[in-house]
Amino acid sequence: MVRAKGELWSKLGVVFTVLTAGACAPLVGDCGLAAHEDAVHSLFVDEWRVEVDAEFPYMVDGELNIASISIGGLLTQDNFANRGDVIVKNNGPEGRILVEMRRFTWRGTEEDAQVDFENTELLAYVGSLKPPDEIADENKCGYPDRDDPDTVSPWQDACSIRVYYRGQIQPSRLGADLRVTLPASYRGVIFVTTDDNDESEDSLDRGNVCAEDLFASFDAQLENGTAYVLFDREATPLPCYAPDGQDCTSFGSTKVDSSGGAPVAIDVPQDMWAEFCLNSDGDIHVDWPAAQIDPPDDSCKVSGEANRPGVKSSGESAP
Numbered sequence: 100m101v102r103a104k105g106e107l108w109s110k111l112g113v114v115f116t117v118l119t120a121g122a123c124a125p126l127v128g129d130c131g132l133a134a135h136e137d138a139v140h141s142l143f144v145d146e147w148r149v150e151v152d153a154e155f156p157y158m159v160d161g162e163l164n165i166a167s168i169s170i171g172g173l174l175t176q177d178n179f180a181n182r183g184d185v186i187v188k189n190n191g192p193e194g195r196i197l198v199e200m201r202r203f204t205w206r207g208t209e210e211d212a213q214v215d216f217e218n219t220e221l222l223a224y225v226g227s228l229k230p231p232d233e234i235a236d237e238n239k240c241g242y243p244d245r246d247d248p249d250t251v252s253p254w255q256d257a258c259s260i261r262v263y264y265r266g267q268i269q270p271s272r273l274g275a276d277l278r279v280t281l282p283a284s285y286r287g288v289i290f291v292t293t294d295d296n297d298e299s300e301d302s303l304d305r306g307n308v309c310a311e312d313l314f315a316s317f318d319a320q321l322e323n324g325t326a327y328v329l330f331d332r333e334a335t336p337l338p339c340y341a342p343d344g345q346d347c348t349s350f351g352s353t354k355v356d357s358s359g360g361a362p363v364a365i366d367v368p369q370d371m372w373a374e375f376c377l378n379s380d381g382d383i384h385v386d387w388p389a390a391q392i393d394p395p396d397d398s399c400k401v402s403g404e405a406n407r408p409g410v411k412s413s414g415e416s417a418p
Contacts (some may be wrong), residue, residue, distance in 0.1 A: 106217040114270030133320065140205040140272075142304075143212035152199035153241035154253035157285050167288040169259040170279055174294075175228060176268070181262040182296040183306055183326070187289055189331065190312040191280040196241065196254050198223065198279050200262070203304075205272040225255050231263060237261040272296055275355050283314065283331075286351070291319040295359070308355070316351040323359035329366045370406055377401040 104409075157165045170187065174180040188307065191197060204215040222231055223240040236245075240258035242248040262275045274296055293306035305324035310317055312331040319326055355363045360381060367373060369389065376399040377383045383401045385392065390405040 102188060102340070117244055140204055140207055143209060143215075145202040145216050147199045147201045149197065149274075150200050151196060151223055151241035151251075153251045155196035155282055155285075156253055157193055157194075157282060157287065163287070165254060165256045165258075165285075165287055167257050167290060168254075168279075168281070169257070169290040169292070170215040170277055171292040172228075172259070172261050173292060177268040178230075178264055178373055179222070179228060179261045180269060180274060181277055181293055181306070183276040183304070185291045185293050185306070185308050185319075186276070187291065187310040187317075188255040188278070188280040188312065189285060189310065189314050190283050193282050193284060196279070196281060198241065198260060198277070201278075203274060203276070204270065215264075215270065219273065219275060220263050220265065222261040223258055224261075225258050228259070228261065273301075283312065286315050288316040288318065291317070291322065292321075294322045295324065305361075308310040313353075317353045317355075319355045321355070321357050321361050323357070323361050326355045326357070326363045327353065327366075328353055328364070330368060330371075354382065372404075372406045372408060374404045375402060 105151045105253060110382065155165065157163075171181045171185050172179055174256070183201070198221065200221050202216045202219045204212050204219075206212040206215060220231065221235075223242070224234050224238050225240065236242075236252075239252055242252050244252070260277060262277075263353050264270070264273060291308055293308060293312075295306050296304040298378075304396065306321055306330075307324040308319045308321050310319075310328045313328060314331055317328055319328075339395040355361075355365070360379070367387075369387070375385075377385075377392075379402050385401060385403070387405055390403050392401065392403040393399075397400065
């Protein structure tokens with residue numbers, strides 16, 4: 100396991116074996132939400148609700164069709180902020196994507212909270228960020244057809260998932276947790292963005308990030324939440340796909356960047372070939388017997404490599 104408070108980057112190589120820990124488990128259930136109260140308001144949390152259940156044509160005729168997906172985002176135009184946890188599960192059925200949302204808000208009564216829930220919706224789109232009513236049908240991802248609700252538009256490349264509040268200004272302590280289940284074979288790039296719900300010091304709610312059974316490349320931006328990135332226990336060599344279907348030589352990568360010093364844990368197979376670069380104002384701990392740690396330099400406080408093919412952990416050439 101590689102841990103850091105701050106940025107953690109890992110260049111993934113070609114050897115994948117067994118994942119060794121289950122640190123993500125505490126987040127999968129309630130994702131850290133607690134029943135906070137202040138003098139006037141209480142935290143109300145809705146149930147998990149399915150927002151998208153759609154086709155996910157990752158590969159079409161042997162060529163890459165969906166290279167990336169984006170989940171979450173910061174406050175934009177006084178709206179569109181999720182402010183909650185993001186869970187990514189890379190273990191779903193082939194050819195499908197499932198997006199679930201759990202709304203939360205601080206209100207004085209349950210009736211007021213229900214109004215907030217009714218006015219909070221998922222937005223899945225490609226192109227420019229706009230309110231749902233202003234997005235063209237061809238730019239929507241996983242939406243029911245207006246004339247045939249049983250027909251749902253398939254997911255598209257570079258679709259973004261955001262939270263939208265139908266009101267003039269999104270309330271400062273309203274947001275939603277997002278849970279996205281991708282096909283187990285998905286090897287594209289997953290971008291995640293979240294921040295904290297920190298309007299009141301008495302009711303802080305950190306935006307945590309958790310990726311389970313990861314096969315894909317992963318890039319997360321968060322504030323003060325906790326990030327867990329767990330690779331699949333039976334991960335296989337990572338194939339490389341270029342958008343035009345041509346072969347490429349780059350490998351996947353994992354990057355977690357925090358603006359507020361978030362605790363970060365990345366679990367990787369012990370025998371994986373990897374390079375890593377870690378930066379933090381706090382402590383950094385690398386628990387990886389095969390890792391060779393390099394002297395610090397201007398770009399990395401802690402860096403190194405593990406399991407390079409043809410090299411033993413002692414640094415000697417393998418026979």
